[in-house]
Amino acid sequence: MLGWEFPPFFAGGAGIVCYELTKEMVKIDDVDLTYVMPFGPDEVANQHLRILIANKFRGKKINFKKVPSLLGAYMTEESYKENRQRLIDSGKLTMADDNTLNLYGINLIEEVYNFAGRVSTIVDDEEFDVVHAHDWTTFPAAIQASEQMKKPLIVHMHITGFDKSGGNGVDPHIYAIEKEGMEKADKIIAISEKVKRGLVKNYGINPSKIEIVYHAKVDVGPDTNFDFPKFKSKNKVVLYAGRMTMQKGPEYFIDVAKKVVNFYKNVIFIMIGSGDQMNQMIRKTAEMGLQDKFLFHGFYSRDDANKFFSMADVFVMPSVSEPFGLVPFEAISKNTPSIISKQSGVSEILNNVFKVDFWDIDKMANQIVSLLKYNELHNTMKKEGLDELNKLTWDEPARRCVDIYKELTRKR
Numbered sequence: 001m002l003g004w005e006f007p008p009f010f011a012g013g014a015g016i017v018c019y020e021l022t023k024e025m026v027k028i029d030d031v032d033l034t035y036v037m038p039f040g041p042d043e044v045a046n047q048h049l050r051i052l053i054a055n056k057f058r059g060k061k062i063n064f065k066k067v068p069s070l071l072g073a074y075m076t077e078e079s080y081k082e083n084r085q086r087l088i089d090s091g092k093l094t095m096a097d098d099n100t101l102n103l104y105g106i107n108l109i110e111e112v113y114n115f116a117g118r119v120s121t122i123v124d125d126e127e128f129d130v131v132h133a134h135d136w137t138t139f140p141a142a143i144q145a146s147e148q149m150k151k152p153l154i155v156h157m158h159i160t161g162f163d164k165s166g167g168n169g170v171d172p173h174i175y176a177i178e179k180e181g182m183e184k185a186d187k188i189i190a191i192s193e194k195v196k197r198g199l200v201k202n203y204g205i206n207p208s209k210i211e212i213v214y215h216a217k218v219d220v221g222p223d224t225n226f227d228f229p230k231f232k233s234k235n236k237v238v239l240y241a242g243r244m245t246m247q248k249g250p251e252y253f254i255d256v257a258k259k260v261v262n263f264y265k266n267v268i269f270i271m272i273g274s275g276d277q278m279n280q281m282i283r284k285t286a287e288m289g290l291q292d293k294f295l296f297h298g299f300y301s302r303d304d305a306n307k308f309f310s311m312a313d314v315f316v317m318p319s320v321s322e323p324f325g326l327v328p329f330e331a332i333s334k335n336t337p338s339i340i341s342k343q344s345g346v347s348e349i350l351n352n353v354f355k356v357d358f359w360d361i362d363k364m365a366n367q368i369v370s371l372l373k374y375n376e377l378h379n380t381m382k383k384e385g386l387d388e389l390n391k392l393t394w395d396e397p398a399r400r401c402v403d404i405y406k407e408l409t410r411k412r
Helices: 013-025 077-090 099-104 108-125 136-149 172-184 193-203 250-260 278-287 302-311 327-333 361-373 375-390 395-411
Strands: 034-037 050-053 131-134 153-157 187-190 210-212 236-241 267-272 294-298 314-317 338-341 354-356
Touching: 013 131, 013 395, 108 136, 131 136, 136 153, 136 172, 153 172, 153 395, 172 193, 187 193, 187 395, 193 210, 236 250, 236 302, 236 327, 236 361, 250 267, 250 278, 250 361, 267 302, 278 294, 302 327, 314 327, 314 361, 327 338, 327 375, 338 361, 354 361, 361 375
Parallel strands: 034 050, 131 153, 153 187, 187 210, 236 267, 236 314, 267 294, 314 338, 338 354
Antiparallel strands: none
């Protein structure tokens, strides 16, 4: 299995998913997983599977490919570096915390091909039955490994370039890598029906080649004691958590806040996360006269996330294009009723949440106000949401992946 992230060395949801999925897969008879990632700590201890860190592999000589294109992990190179430096200057981010830089570097495309070179030397020395690649960053390595060993290739689509841009086009380098990986794959795993539709429409993939395997609940860690800020004693809290990018819809969260405060005065809106639109969002709240109603936290750790989800009275995910969306799982696990956009994969499997089109700020405002005002509704959604979430376990997604492995190896 090839991935770019794996806890404790991760920067986003894909790493968490790989951890939870593989933890269940190795419990199944006849499954022996080796997870290969490009970078990582010197030692990865107490894990449930074998992990190889490719840049520490001492095989035969590797010829590295130099690529002139510069890309960051989640945004343009310029905005990525500017935002990262601003967080470091403010003291909210240290070099040790910056997993995104450690994992993806500045020249991501170049690292993708360097990873492929390292993986080719690993498979020269070892034998595997299938190659399972997570996201486009691992596709060149996976294709090379599959062809080298003449073994089936599975690509796992967590997100596409179109999702990251909110549907406004895609970087041509990434598009070409994504398309080649899916075309050469024997099977494609999509994390939602939404992702599957996008693969068919935007990449011309045959739908019969795609299997949908949904995510399950994630381990968000124990409850933490948190000294709530003084405003919490008199105000309700509405939370946004995620990157400040077009894809996540932060501007809609601010627009809806303007409507909410007209009907519910004692409320504070907290936005946690960093991104290329953060400064723009801060200016937007000032222009709308909402600066006293907003708290921007910026970069947040897993411990920060637990604290904010425990504090919140309502969580809102107004994503414009969300392939799945693990964050509502985190909120619900902390007894926080959630509102999610219909343009998300998670909306396909969650029922005890409010669902709304990201652009329908009137309806979203009504939902928020209802949850803030009516305790019975709030308590019912807390209970029913948690009951539903606890039924979404990783054993089913793990079994689905292993069944795909067995089907492909039988055909070979």
